[in-house]
Amino acid sequence: MKRTLTGCAALIALLFGGCSSPRSAHSAKPDQPYENAMDTGKSVYEIGQSSQAEAQYRTAMDRALMRDDAVAIHEAGFNLATVLLAQDQPRKTLQSLGTTEAALSLRNYADTSDLAVIRAAALYRLHDTVFASQAVERALKSPDSSIRERALYLSGLIAADLKQNSVLASRVADLASFHDVAATVDRLELTARLNLLQMQPELAYGEALSVAQKRRDSLDYRGMRRALSLAADAAEAAGHLPQAQALRQQESISQQIAVKQAGDVPEVSSTPGKITVQVQSTSTDQSGTGAGY
Numbered sequence: 001m002k003r004t005l006t007g008c009a010a011l012i013a014l015l016f017g018g019c020s021s022p023r024s025a026h027s028a029k030p031d032q033p034y035e036n037a038m039d040t041g042k043s044v045y046e047i048g049q050s051s052q053a054e055a056q057y058r059t060a061m062d063r064a065l066m067r068d069d070a071v072a073i074h075e076a077g078f079n080l081a082t083v084l085l086a087q088d089q090p091r092k093t094l095q096s097l098g099t100t101e102a103a104l105s106l107r108n109y110a111d112t113s114d115l116a117v118i119r120a121a122a123l124y125r126l127h128d129t130v131f132a133s134q135a136v137e138r139a140l141k142s143p144d145s146s147i148r149e150r151a152l153y154l155s156g157l158i159a160a161d162l163k164q165n166s167v168l169a170s171r172v173a174d175l176a177s178f179h180d181v182a183a184t185v186d187r188l189e190l191t192a193r194l195n196l197l198q199m200q201p202e203l204a205y206g207e208a209l210s211v212a213q214k215r216r217d218s219l220d221y222r223g224m225r226r227a228l229s230l231a232a233d234a235a236e237a238a239g240h241l242p243q244a245q246a247l248r249q250q251e252s253i254s255q256q257i258a259v260k261q262a263g264d265v266p267e268v269s270s271t272p273g274k275i276t277v278q279v280q281s282t283s284t285d286q287s288g289t290g291a292g293y
Helices: 032-046 050-066 070-086 090-106 113-125 129-140 145-161 165-175 181-197 201-217 221-237 241-262
Strands: none
Touching (some): 032 050, 032 070, 070 113, 113 145, 145 181, 165 181
């Protein structure tokens, strides 16, 4: 069955990519209403219509529950949670994950490390670093390298927020073993955060600007805003107040337009510019809201 928003382990975590598992000659006949809802959900999400995508994935989830199919429940539940996070609704994301995980537990389906990354991202947005860290620890044990990469990145962001320099330095080192483009940019962002904590704002400033450009080029506008905010912090720490003010204004303008285009009001507890944990999903983030941390 298709994991339409998840992609395969070889795909970079911040890019949308449909990746279908090959069906064997003796596999079950596909459930067409489920397949249609999943395909339509992916298509509308890729053009920034997250509300329509949500409706499609809810339809797919209902169909998966009706056919008592644990794999389909996992797929639809992952995609639904990804879309809710993209809408800046971390509480609804957690509620949706709870429903999906309960359904999977009932059916003895244990491979849910990808859901743990989304849970960690939602908790991070709610500033619950304790439970976010616990969810990250689950994800770090995943056999899927793309899930581990996202978990390492989120763990580093949490460490940066808590000013845990040693943990952050470990995450920077851990990410060196991942060589895809997305992991390289994630590592550069964590490096910038580490340099800022280590009182090297000039280094952090240049690195953060580079990250902002790379996030922009990959259409990850939420990640871009996060990098602009980091660059502003670094510029301020370096005494470059005009640059810091300009960067904060750039971030603010982008955020305001993203919310306007999305047509949704983010939950109060979510933080503009904070992470876009685009777990295993894609980052054709045309709306600018992002499904990330």
